[in-house]
Amino acid sequence: MVYLTRVEHFNAAHRLYNPSWSYEKNEAVFGKCANENWHGHNYELHVTIRGEVDEDTGFLFDAKKLSMLIEEHVLELLDHKNLNMDVPFLEGKMCSTENLAKGIWNQLEPHIPGHVALHCIKLYETPRIFVEYYGEQ
Amino acid sequence: MVYLTRVEHFNAAHRLYNPSWSYEKNEAVFGKCANENWHGHNYELHVTIRGEVDEDTGFLFDAKKLSMLIEEHVLELLDHKNLNMDVPFLEGKMCSTENLAKGIWNQLEPHIPGHVALHCIKLYETPRIFVEYYGEQ
Amino acid sequence: MVYLTRVEHFNAAHRLYNPSWSYEKNEAVFGKCANENWHGHNYELHVTIRGEVDEDTGFLFDAKKLSMLIEEHVLELLDHKNLNMDVPFLEGKMCSTENLAKGIWNQLEPHIPGHVALHCIKLYETPRIFVEYYGEQ
Amino acid sequence: MVYLTRVEHFNAAHRLYNPSWSYEKNEAVFGKCANENWHGHNYELHVTIRGEVDEDTGFLFDAKKLSMLIEEHVLELLDHKNLNMDVPFLEGKMCSTENLAKGIWNQLEPHIPGHVALHCIKLYETPRIFVEYYGEQ
Amino acid sequence: MVYLTRVEHFNAAHRLYNPSWSYEKNEAVFGKCANENWHGHNYELHVTIRGEVDEDTGFLFDAKKLSMLIEEHVLELLDHKNLNMDVPFLEGKMCSTENLAKGIWNQLEPHIPGHVALHCIKLYETPRIFVEYYGEQ
Amino acid sequence: MVYLTRVEHFNAAHRLYNPSWSYEKNEAVFGKCANENWHGHNYELHVTIRGEVDEDTGFLFDAKKLSMLIEEHVLELLDHKNLNMDVPFLEGKMCSTENLAKGIWNQLEPHIPGHVALHCIKLYETPRIFVEYYGEQ
Numbered sequence A, B, C, D, E, F: 001m002v003y004l005t006r007v008e009h010f011n012a013a014h015r016l017y018n019p020s021w022s023y024e025k026n027e028a029v030f031g032k033c034a035n036e037n038w039h040g041h042n043y044e045l046h047v048t049i050r051g052e053v054d055e056d057t058g059f060l061f062d063a064k065k066l067s068m069l070i071e072e073h074v075l076e077l078l079d080h081k082n083l084n085m086d087v088p089f090l091e092g093k094m095c096s097t098e099n100l101a102k103g104i105w106n107q108l109e110p111h112i113p114g115h116v117a118l119h120c121i122k123l124y125e126t127p128r129i130f131v132e133y134y135g136e137q
Helices: A023-034 A063-078 A099-112 B023-034 B063-078 B097-111 C024-035 C063-078 C095-112 D023-034 D063-078 D097-111 E024-033 E064-079 E097-111 F023-032 F062-078 F099-109
Strands: A002-014 A041-053 A116-126 A128-134 B002-014 B039-051 B116-125 B131-132 C004-012 C039-051 C118-128 C127-133 D002-014 D039-051 D118-128 D131-135 E001-014 E039-052 E114-127 E127-131 F002-014 F039-049 F115-128 F129-133
Touching: A002 A063, A002 D097, A023 C127, A041 A063, A041 A099, A063 A099, A099 A116, A099 A128, A099 C004, A099 D063, A116 F129, A128 C063, B002 B063, B002 F099, B039 B063, B039 B097, B063 B097, B097 B116, B097 B131, B097 E001, B116 C004, C004 C063, C039 C063, C039 C095, C063 C095, C095 C118, C095 C127, C095 D002, D039 D063, D097 D118, D097 D131, E001 E064, E039 E064, E039 E097, E064 E097, E097 E114, E097 E127, E097 F002, F039 F062, F039 F099, F099 F115, F099 F129
Parallel strands: A041 B039, C039 F039, D039 E039
Antiparallel strands: A002 A041, A002 B039, A002 D131, A041 A116, A041 B002, A116 A128, A128 C004, B002 B039, B002 F129, B039 B116, B116 B131, B131 E001, C004 C039, C004 F039, C039 C118, C039 F002, C118 C127, C127 D002, D002 D039, D002 E039, D039 D118, D039 E001, D118 D131, E001 E039, E039 E114, E114 E127, E127 F002, F002 F039, F039 F115, F115 F129
C-alpha cells in the first residue's frame, strides 16, 4: 500500500457571503472576505490516492493520468472562475475552502479507477491556511 | 550601501479586459483571464529599499516600520479588493501585474523617508510569474 | 469531518543543556547545540484542528480566530523569547523541539472551542527538521 | 508519542523501462520517461520516526544521528547514481518513485534503533509529485 | 521599463566529464558528478525579459506566450533528456549549469520579439546552487 | 561573464541593543528584539560570485569548493553562536542583519580566488526580511 500525491494550481475569485443574513451580519462575521466586488486566491491543490503498486509499471497510478483527471474534472470547472457564480457544484453553498475541498472530492472520486482509492484532498487557500478532507462523513 | 527587502502578501480579484475592444477581441487576447465574473490571486509583494546603515541602530530602516508603510499605503488599498473596481490608482488602466507593480511604486515612493530610496517593487502574480519595476521611465 | 491548518511563525533562542549532567557530557551529547551563549531558530508552527463544517459560514472554524488563539496562548509566550529562561511551561524540561511541540499542545488545547478538536501540532525547528504531536500519551 | 522528520536530498538518473516489453509499448506507457539515454531528478526525502521522548535529552532521537543513518544506509547508495544501473536493491524492479520509496524503507528500517519505529518514507520526485510509504503490506 | 519573469521546470540526466582528461583526473576534479552511469536534476529555469508596457494590454509580453516560446525553443530540447548525449547545442561543451544557462540564452534570444529584450537566464541545478547569465561577453 | 550562487544556512542567537542607550530607549526602538535573554533565527545565506567560465571544467568555480570556503570562513564563526557575544567581527557593532551581511562580505572576500569576484551577500533573517550587500561603500 502506497500513497501518491499530485500537486496542481488554480486561480479563482470568491466571496464569503451568506445571502440569508443581513449585509451587516456578513460584514461582522466575514470582514473584508465579504467584499461585494470579490477577491481571489491562487489555490494549491494536493490530490492523494492510495493502493497497490503495479509490478509491470512500478506505478500506483500514472501521475500524468492523475493530472489529466484533475484537469478534466476539477481545474476545468475552477480555474480562472468565480467560485460563487461559475461553479455548479458550489451552488447554494458557502464558498469556503472547507466546502471547496469537499466539493473537489465529490467531483473527482467517481472518476478514480477502481484499483486505487482517493485518499485526501488538501487545499491551500493561502500559503498559511489549508484544509484537508478524507471523505469522512 | 545596502538593500533591505520586506515581503508582504495580499489577495485580490481582477480581470484582464480592455473596454475599448470587443468581447471577442478580449477573449482572443486574454483567454480565460477575461472571464467577466473575475478570478483572483494571492499576490506576493517584495519591497526593496536602499541606502546607508545607521550606526546607532545597525538598520538601513526598521523592517517593522517598512511593513507598516506598505500596510498603510499599499495593502489597505489592495487586500481583499477587486483591482478593476475598488482601486483608484488603477482606474482607466489595464489590471495587469505590470501596471499593478508600477502603481504600487507610485503609491509607496512619496512615503519613503528621505535618507533611503525605494529600489524595487517585485510582484508575484503566481509562483511562476512575477514582475520587477525599478522606477525606470 | 474536515481538518483546518493555520501556519504561524516565531523566533526564539534556546540551548540544549541538561543541568544534571557535567559540561563535558552535555558537549558530547548536544555538541554545538549546547553553546552556553545560546543559539536560535525561526520556528514554523502548523496548528491543525478537526471537526464538522458549519453550514451557515462554511467554516470548520474561522482561520482568523484560530490565528488569534495561537497568538494569545502560544506566540505571546514564545516569540522573541529565550525558551530556557522566559517560558514557564518549559521550566524544568529540556528545550527540544519535541518538548516544545508537546508544550504548545498543552497551552492551546484548553482554549479550542468544544465543537472542534485540536488534531496536530507540527513544529519546524529548521526547514529540514520537524516534529508532530497528536496528543497521544 | 511524537513523530520526528528529517529532510534529505539526493540527485539521481533513472529511466522508466520494462525490459519484458517492446520498445513501442514502453514508449506508449512511459512516454519521454522511457528515454534510453536517461533523465534525472533532485529527489527530496522525508524520513519520519515515532516513539517516546527521552526525558534526559528531550529527544525522540538525535536528528543528527538520524541524518547520519540516512546518509550511510540510503544516500550513499543513491546520490549521484543511476537508479537502474547502480542500485542493488532496485535490481529487477521498475525504477518508479513508488518502488524507490519502498526500497528506502527496506534499507533503513533494520537500522532504526529499537526504542523508536520507522513511521513513513515520503519521497518527492518533483515538487509536484510525491509518494508516501508507511510499511503497509 | 519593467521586467517580467516566467518560471519553468525540466528534468534531465547529465555527467561532468572532460573527455580530454584521464578517468582519474575527472574523478579528482568532479568526484561523484563524474559517475559514468549519469545522475540528474530537476532544473528550475527563470527567464526574464524587459521592455515597455503596452497600453492596450497592460502587458510587457503575454506570459503564456513567453511560456510557449520557452517550451518550443528550450524545454523541447532539454526535458527528460541526457544533456551530454541528446542536446545539440551542448555538443563539445562541458555540461555544467554555467554552460547550460549560456546555451539556453543562445537558444531563446533569437526568438524574443523585437519590442522586448531578453534580460536574464537564471537556472537552479539544485535548490541551493544556481547560475545567472545576462548575455554579457 | 556568469554569476554563481550557493545557498547556505546557519542558526544563531542575537539581540538588538545599543549599550550607549538607556534600557528604555532600547525598548522603544527595538521592542521585543531587545529582549535581554536573546532570541534567534535560522539565517539563510546566498553567496554570489561572478567571472568567466573555465573551458576545461565548464565551471565559474566549483560549487562544492565555494561551499567549503563559506563553511570555513563564515559558518564556523556564526553557526549555533550568539552574534553579540561569540563573533569577533561584530564586536562593537549592532547585530543587525545589515551589519551581519557586511561582516560576512568582509570575512569572505579575501578568500575568494583571484579569477572570480565576490558579487553579492544576500542574507535572510526571516523568510520575509532579507538584506543584500554588493560591497558598495
